[in-house]
Amino acid sequence: MSSAGASPRTESRRPGPGSPTGSGRLVGGGALGGALGVPTMVLVTLVTVLSKGPLFLPGAVSDLLQRDLGLGPGGIGLIIALYWTGSTYGAYLSRRGAGGGVVERRIGVALLATATVLVVTAVWPLVGLWAGAVVGGLVYGYTQPHTNFLLVRRCAPRVQGVAFGIKQASIPLAVLFYSLAVPAIAVPAGWRPLFLVAGLLCAAQGGHLLTFTAARGTRSRARQAAERLTLDRQLFALAAAGACGAAVGNSLGGFLFSSLTHDGNSTLTASLLVSGGSVLAAVVRIVVGRRVDRSPTRPLRLLMLLFLLGAAGTALLTVPLLPAQLLGTLLAFGGGWGWAGLLHHTASAAYPGHEAAATAYTQMGVSIGGALGPLGFGLLITATGHTLAWWSMTALALAACLCLTRAGHSRLD
Known part of the structure; x- marks a missing residue:
């Protein structure tokens, strides 16, 4: 049993926004939205949607992939299995959390990795589809505990339940997002430009996180706790x-x-x-x-x-x-x-x-x-x-x- 305490129901034990043990100051912390943690909810939602690209995009353009590459339902099923296998390992790697700007930097680097495999898929699909499934899943599994950490440390305790709900609600909405991108981009221009656009969006968000944390001068802090959670x-x-x-x-x-x-x-x-x-x-x-x-x-x-x-x-x-x-x-x-x-x-x-x-x-x-x-x-x-x-x-x-x-x-x- 971990030494993390006996009861989760005492809200005062959980660091609130701007607390000394939180993961950095809030953007717009003086406003109501910042005090509640709305900027963090938006960030976490974006990360969740973008990291789902390697999973949802192949399914959304499956007809086009079958026509161009001969990739049938069995291949799509294998991509899904590889994605979730990578996600399992990514979550395993993230068991040791980190505080401060380390979390944001790790998320930023992870999104750049997703951007890379999406671009590789557009250029060399026979390599990128399989590598993208594994790497994309690993990124998703790795970033999810980190984004959960941000929700707990930066959102007010009275809205943390709904913050987790919004984050998880973004997953079915991501399906809608990528599905709508097919008639908007893939049908008129082809599936490769769609993967390129998704990769650029991941790169933009990842680069923003790295630039933002560097500009703040946030230094690495101690891990969440000295003892590993068993x-x-x-x-x-x-x-x-x-x-x-x-x-x-x-x-x-x-x-x-x-x-x-x-x-x-x-x-x-x-x-x-x-x-x-x-x-x-x-x-x-x-x-x-x-x-x-x-x-x-x-x-x-x-x-x-x-x-x-x-x-x-x-x-x-x-x-x-x-x-x-x-x-x-x-x-x-x-x-x-x-x-x-x-x-x-x-x-x-x-x-x-x-x-x-x-x-x-x-x-x-x-x-x-x-x-x-x-x-x-x-x-x-x-x-x-x-x-x-x-x-x-x-x-x-x-x-x-x-x-x-x-x-x-x-x-x-």
């Missing part, structure tokens, strides 16, 4: 729940559309259901965070409720009737994929002084689930069909609840 029972339970939940969520994103059309729904109906579910997942992440900020809700109970709703949703997806699939989609996305911000917020609050390390472990769990879930789902579809595959997701959502019941409540509630 993986105790509570943290393992959160990571395991995240792995199960991410397997469900990523399988929803990857296979729900094909499942709905397989059951006889039109392409338009399936598109509307998946789009609506994605938006709902983003909204739920923010609303749940706001709920935690404004009331003494116990996070473990709320997490279990979300996983149970997700389990009910995936069970309804086995029924080949549109009303059941409509309700199932909403429950599966809202509950089965709306927990992400709350999970990381709970881990960071439970281990004050070790926020980056704690969320590195939960990010490792999420990344493992992101890699193995869609892979297993696809294999089940091939072997048995969609029905058993969705029942397996129901079982995983219930397994996430079981993991949380084994966590104990000394830290997490």
Whole structure:
């Protein structure tokens, strides 16, 4: 057990904006937005969206890649698996957090690495697609605990739940962002310019972070704590729940559309259901965070409720009737994929002084689930069909609840 303290529920223990133990002063700290940490929320959201490029772009332009390179669904699936494998290792590397401008510099360098592989993909796609998946995933997994650290240290305690929700809500919105970029750039100009533009955006943000920290003259400070955070029972339970939940969520994103059309729904109906579910997942992440900020809700109970709703949703997806699939989609996305911000917020609050390390472990769990879930789902579809595959997701959502019941409540509630 770490020596990080006994209870996460005392807000005074968590460094607030501008505190001596925080990670640097806030931009515009005298204004209301700066005092709440709005600039940090914007920064973290941008980093999250940009670092998702190597994952979402190949899927968004999959038809063009198949026409130009012969890359079919199997290749896209391998890219996804490589991305999440890299993310697992990136989160593992980030277990030792750092304070001060070191965090921003590391994020800046990481974004420059993502920019490089995106440009390489545009120039040498047969190398860049695979290298980009691994490096892009590593960058994502590495930067997420660092951005979580910034949220805790720079956002006011009363808005940290919603800050984590906004950050995680940016992921489904990133899908929309990259999808809209296809008709705007890839269709008229080709997929290569789209990768170049994405690379330039990453380079611009990474360069800005490096320039900003250099201009402030921020020096490296001590790591978050002298002792390394050990993986105790509570943290393992959160990571395991995240792995199960991410397997469900990523399988929803990857296979729900094909499942709905397989059951006889039109392409338009399936598109509307998946789009609506994605938006709902983003909204739920923010609303749940706001709920935690404004009331003494116990996070473990709320997490279990979300996983149970997700389990009910995936069970309804086995029924080949549109009303059941409509309700199932909403429950599966809202509950089965709306927990992400709350999970990381709970881990960071439970281990004050070790926020980056704690969320590195939960990010490792999420990344493992992101890699193995869609892979297993696809294999089940091939072997048995969609029905058993969705029942397996129901079982995983219930397994996430079981993991949380084994966590104990000394830290997490």
